[in-house]
Amino acid sequence: xxxxxxxxxxxxxxxxxxxxxxxxxxxxxxxxxxxxxxxxxxxxxxxxxxxxxxxxxxxxxxxxxxxxxxxxxxxxxxxxxxxxxxxxxxxxxxxxxxxxxxxxxxxxxxxxxxxxxxxxxxxxxxxxxxxxxxxxxxxxxxxxxxxxxxxxxxxxxxxxxxxxxxxxxxxxxxxxxxxxxxxxxxxxxxxxxxxxxxxxxxxxxxxxxxxxxxxxxxxxxxxxxxxxxxxxxxxxxxxxxxxxxxxxxxxxxxxxxxxxxxxxxxxxxxxxxxxxxxxxxxxxxxxxxxxxxxxxxxxxxxxxxxxxxxxxxxxxxxxxxxxxxxxxxxxxxxxxxxxxxxxxxxxxxxxxxxxxxxxxxxxxxxxxxxxxxxxxxxxxxxxxxxxxxxxxxxxxxxxxxxxxxxxxxxxxxxxxxxxxxxxxxxxxxxxxxxxxxxxxxxxxxxxxxxxxxxxxxxxxxxxxxxxxxxxxxxxxxxxxxxxxxxxxxxxxxxxxxxxxxxxxxxxxxxxxxxxxxxxxxxxxxxxxxxxxxxxxxxxxxxxxxxxxxxxxxxxxxxxxxxxxxxxxxxxxxxxxxxxxxxxxxxxxxxxxxxxxxxxxxxxxxxxxxxxxxxxxxxxxxxxxxxxxxxxxxxxxxxxxxxxxxxxxxxxxxxxxxxxxxxxxxxxxxxxxxxxxxxxxxxxxxxxxxxxxxxxxxxxxxxxxxxxxxxxxxxxxxxxxxxxxxxxxxxxxxxxxxxxxxxxxxxxxxxxxxxxxxxxxxxxxxxxxxxxxxxxxxxxxxxxxxxxxxxxxxxxxxxxxxxxxxxxxxxxxxxxxxxxxxxxxxxxxxxxxxxxxxxxxxxxxxxxxxxxxxxxxxxxxxxxxxxxxxxxxxxxxxxxxxxxxxxxxxxxxxxxxxxxxxxxxxxxxxxxxxxxxxxxxxxxxxxxxxxxxxxxxxxxxxxxxxxxxxxxxxxxxxxxxxxxxxxxxxxxxxxxxxxxxxxxxxxxxxx
Numbered sequence: 001x002x003x004x005x006x007x008x009x010x011x012x013x014x015x016x017x018x019x020x021x022x023x024x025x026x027x028x029x030x031x032x033x034x035x036x037x038x039x040x041x042x043x044x045x046x047x048x049x050x051x052x053x054x055x056x057x058x059x060x061x062x063x064x065x066x067x068x069x070x071x072x073x074x075x076x077x078x079x080x081x082x083x084x085x086x087x088x089x090x091x092x093x094x095x096x097x098x099x100x101x102x103x104x105x106x107x108x109x110x111x112x113x114x115x116x117x118x119x120x121x122x123x124x125x126x127x128x129x130x131x132x133x134x135x136x137x138x139x140x141x142x143x144x145x146x147x148x149x150x151x152x153x154x155x156x157x158x159x160x161x162x163x164x165x166x167x168x169x170x171x172x173x174x175x176x177x178x179x180x181x182x183x184x185x186x187x188x189x190x191x192x193x194x195x196x197x198x199x200x201x202x203x204x205x206x207x208x209x210x211x212x213x214x215x216x217x218x219x220x221x222x223x224x225x226x227x228x229x230x231x232x233x234x235x236x237x238x239x240x241x242x243x244x245x246x247x248x249x250x251x252x253x254x255x256x257x258x259x260x261x262x263x264x265x266x267x268x269x270x271x272x273x274x275x276x277x278x279x280x281x282x283x284x285x286x287x288x289x290x291x292x293x294x295x296x297x298x299x300x301x302x303x304x305x306x307x308x309x310x311x312x313x314x315x316x317x318x319x320x321x322x323x324x325x326x327x328x329x330x331x332x333x334x335x336x337x338x339x340x341x342x343x344x345x346x347x348x349x350x351x352x353x354x355x356x357x358x359x360x361x362x363x364x365x366x367x368x369x370x371x372x373x374x375x376x377x378x379x380x381x382x383x384x385x386x387x388x389x390x391x392x393x394x395x396x397x398x399x400x401x402x403x404x405x406x407x408x409x410x411x412x413x414x415x416x417x418x419x420x421x422x423x424x425x426x427x428x429x430x431x432x433x434x435x436x437x438x439x440x441x442x443x444x445x446x447x448x449x450x451x452x453x454x455x456x457x458x459x460x461x462x463x464x465x466x467x468x469x470x471x472x473x474x475x476x477x478x479x480x481x482x483x484x485x486x487x488x489x490x491x492x493x494x495x496x497x498x499x500x501x502x503x504x505x506x507x508x509x510x511x512x513x514x515x516x517x518x519x520x521x522x523x524x525x526x527x528x529x530x531x532x533x534x535x536x537x538x539x540x541x542x543x544x545x546x547x548x549x550x551x552x553x554x555x556x557x558x559x560x561x562x563x564x565x566x567x568x569x570x571x572x573x574x575x576x577x578x579x580x581x582x583x584x585x586x587x588x589x590x591x592x593x594x595x596x597x598x599x600x601x602x603x604x605x606x607x608x609x610x611x612x613x614x615x616x617x618x619x620x621x622x623x624x625x626x627x628x629x630x631x632x633x634x635x636x637x638x639x640x641x642x643x644x645x646x647x648x649x650x651x652x653x654x655x656x657x658x659x660x661x662x663x664x665x666x667x668x669x670x671x672x673x674x675x676x677x678x679x680x681x682x683x684x685x686x687x688x689x690x691x692x693x694x695x696x697x698x699x700x701x702x703x704x705x706x707x708x709x710x711x712x713x714x715x716x717x718x719x720x721x722x723x724x725x726x727x728x729x730x731x732x733x734x735x736x737x738x739x740x741x742x743x744x745x746x747x748x749x750x751x752x753x754x755x756x757x758x759x760x761x762x763x764x765x766x767x768x769x770x771x772x773x774x775x776x777x778x779x780x781x782x783x784x785x786x787x788x789x790x791x792x793x794x795x796x797x798x799x800x801x802x803x804x805x806x807x808x809x810x811x812x813x814x815x816x817x818x819x820x821x822x823x824x825x826x827x828x829x830x831x832x833x834x835x836x837x838x839x840x841x842x843x844x845x846x847x848x849x850x851x852x853x854x855x856x857x858x859x860x861x862x863x864x865x866x867x868x869x870x871x872x873x874x875x876x877x878x879x880x881x882x883x884x885x886x887x888x889x890x891x892x893x894x895x896x897x898x899x900x901x902x903x904x905x906x907x908x909x910x911x912x913x914x915x916x917x918x919x920x921x922x923x924x925x926x927x928x929x930x931x932x933x934x935x936x937x938x939x940x941x942x943x944x945x946x947x948x949x950x951x952x953x954x955x956x957x958x959x960x961x962x963x964x965x966x967x968x969x970x971x972x973x974x975x976x977x978x979x980x981x982x983x984x985x986x987x988x989x990x
Contacts, residue, residue, distance in 0.1 A: 012234025016638030026279035040066035309671030383561030386524035400488030420513025493542030710952030830858030875913035
């Protein structure tokens with residue numbers, strides 16, 4: 001019925017033809033003179049659910065007829081005749097079994113890989129076992145591989161694989177995997193069909209036979225009297241010489257898109273040129289098919305470009321509906337794609353974006369939301385990106401470690417947290433207290449909050465008894481979660497799962513709730529529950545795991561899960577993977593992300609086999625995977641209208657265009673004037689789309705840059721008190737004083753901040769204060785030992801970050817010897833009489849108060865005083881100390897006025913900055929009596945000047961360096977104006 005006598009039923013559909021429609025028309029034509037019920041008995045095996053749906057849709061044309069049975073190839077073994085075959089082992093169980101063997105292997109061979117890769121190695125090992133069954137590679141073939149490597153890595157790999165084969169090989173007692181069972185199914189079918197061929201048509205559609213078992217089944221079907229294999233994307237324009245080159249044993253072009261087509265023909269004993277069209281369905285653009293065929297010629301015969309390129313006619317016709325977008329970055333590329341999809345939907349055209357890049361797909365999906373367009377994404381949503389998946393991923397990542405403020409708030413601010421709280425009011429209190437706790441933790445809170453910290457906050461922030469009680473109850477619930485999360489021990493997989501579920505349930509229920517249903521509601525929640533139940537069911541095969549191993553396993557499984565949102569999608573806008581390109585049922589196709597490592601995707605590193613080992617064994621090579629991707633590209637680019645897009649730069653570096661795009665542009669640029677013109681037109685159309693996309697983010701009206709601010713508030717709003725350290729700020733950046741003291745704004749620290757110079761300075765001050773309190777007349781060695789002991793104690797108490805403690809202690813040890821010697825010299829000159837001593841002074845002339853806290857005041861033998869200030873960074877120079885960094889001069893003024901608590905009034909003969917960094921630099925400034933009078937006069941004049949309503953608080957008035965960062969430069973819009981701009985005063989109302 002399908003094949004000529006003595007020839008296999010191997011057919012093809014050309015690139016650019018609507019494949020599902022071609023299948024339907026070709027089948028109906030062949031069955032038009034047969035009984036109608038024969039169509040109902042016809043079986044069509046397809047490789048993807050999308051292909052099944054598309055072929056069903058093609059037959060659903062409102063005609064009155066029977067429909068064929070359309071089945072997935074993976075459903076082949078579900079017939080009743082195969083019920084006696086062993087049930088295939090659950091893939092999750094096999095992975096858990098392999099993980100225990102891999103873990104034992106890594107304990108014996110720690111150089112092979114880190115323990116963090118246990119489950120990745122188990123995954124790849126399971127794939128190796130499946131691939132061996134698929135490609136009919138025996139364990140003996142693996143054991144006989146010739147391996148030469150100096151590191152011994154591949155030898156260890158083969159030794160371990162030999163052990164694995166004893167447990168899970170074909171001759172082992174282990175339950176078969178899906179591929180092994182499929183092999184048994186095909187063996188039985190082969191015997192059965194040899195004796196009793198089917199009396200109804202059997203077709204295989206959509207597959208190229210890229211996997212060995214699939215190719216074997218396709219061969220069986222093609223040799224049936226009523227069997228047919230219809231290959232997608234067959235290049236009927238390729239010359240015989242190229243087909244010969246593709247299968248040349250000496251220089252086989254496995255990266256060529258038609259290599260699998262040629263291999264299938266060879267398997268069936270015919271030439272690729274003898275593959276017949278399944279139906280004479282018109283291609284979208286046959287001229288373009290010829291152009292792409294020429295561009296993708298195998299490397300050994302690309303000299304044919306020189307011969308056939310100049311003679312190629314109608315290049316403009318081939319590229320008439322092609323657009324090339326070479327965007328400068330990913331933002332422009334995403335915007336352009338979204339705009340094109342929106343334009344197609346507006347004009348009632350079907351449009352599909354095809355890309356292997358899921359990040360790009362998510363960006364485009366997000367951009368389409370501005371027009372209310374929800375695309376039909378064939379991949380669905382990754383489970384770990386859904387609310388339940390994110391919550392479980394966060395929790396499993398936090399278990400067993402001390403939670404930081406940021407970690408805690410990630411959980412508390414999750415949209416599912418406290419969803420079970422009684423009523424909207426309960427949830428509202430949770431949100432309110434979470435926000436208030438966040439502000440507290442940013443400003444005052446410890447980096448790693450504990451129960452006592454949370455309860456203290458609850459008591460201090462409560463407004464009345466009822467409010468305090470509510471906050472304390474809520475803080476207790478949060479503390480319970482904290483303590484449960486931080487429990488870490490090796491446990492059975494089932495126990496880890498129970499602990500994870502109990503934590504997630506408690507977080508969703510809230511402090512008073514009883515319902516965690518929101519966690520498991522909706523499709524994402526049900527998928528998460530299914531995953532956990534599957535893992536719990538197979539947990540006996542997982543053994544005992546550390547919390548880190550469990551986290552690796554669970555995160556990997558979450559990442560694999562996919563959730564199909566059943567909500568209505570836009571009927572005209574689709575996002576496909578490369579497999580869906582074979583259907584080609586869209587008016588407009590966008591091939592997006594055309595860069596290397598995406599088209600084709602990078603193959604990654606195989607931990608078990610080198611490329612040569614794969615070649616020797618007969619396993620699939622990385623080059624063959626590239627050939628499959630090339631075939632997807634060739635089919636997709638043959639659509640009626642095609643947009644090719646790439647970004648010249650990603651988030652990290654410059655990108656390289658896809659090898660197939662480079663081939664096409666190089667061919668067109670060199671083949672003829674018409675080719676160059678066609679390429680230029682493609683780029684012009686792309687540039688037009690990029691211009692429109694860029695305009696999407698342009699404001700409706702031009703926003704002029706801000707002027708350099710110099711606000712002038714009324715006198716009664718200006719500060720009447722500052723600390724001595726803020727006087728320098730008033731001199732250098734008055735706008736900082738305006739924002740912090742008049743507007744009363746304060747910077748919120750980042751929750752994820754690393755320990756910075758402020759924490760280090762506080763710790764060093766505490767070390768010096770405690771050390772000076774324990775000073776004695778002992779030897780230098782004893783003093784040094786005491787200093788280091790004090791440093792260790794203070795850092796342990798004051799610094800929450802273990803890594804910072806280690807680094808800072810190492811720095812202290814490097815300077816300790818010289819610092820202790822310097823301190824002994826200072827103590828010989830004077831005796832400390834004030835440590836961290838406060839002072840306040842009122843200047844009646846300008847009605848202004850000055851405050852300070854001196855790090856250290858020493859009394860010398862001549863009854864004069866020395867004021868010291870510790871600097872964790874580089875101390876200011878003597879010139880800076882006199883002109884800008886006048887903190888110590890002001891403290892000397894206050895000292896001579898007798899304003900320090902517990903320190904007698906006296907003359908200050910010297911002030912000094914003491915550097916506590918590696919250089920131990922000191923800035924010493926001797927003082928004379930007139931210096932004190934002068935600094936007082938300068939201060940009074942400064943305050944009086946700012947009491948003048950006509951003087952504004954200019955931003956960055958006299959900064960030490962142009963690059964110096966301030967807390968309020970974003971508020972001042974620095975960057976829109978430069979430091980050379982004239983300040984623009986602005987009078988402010990009361």
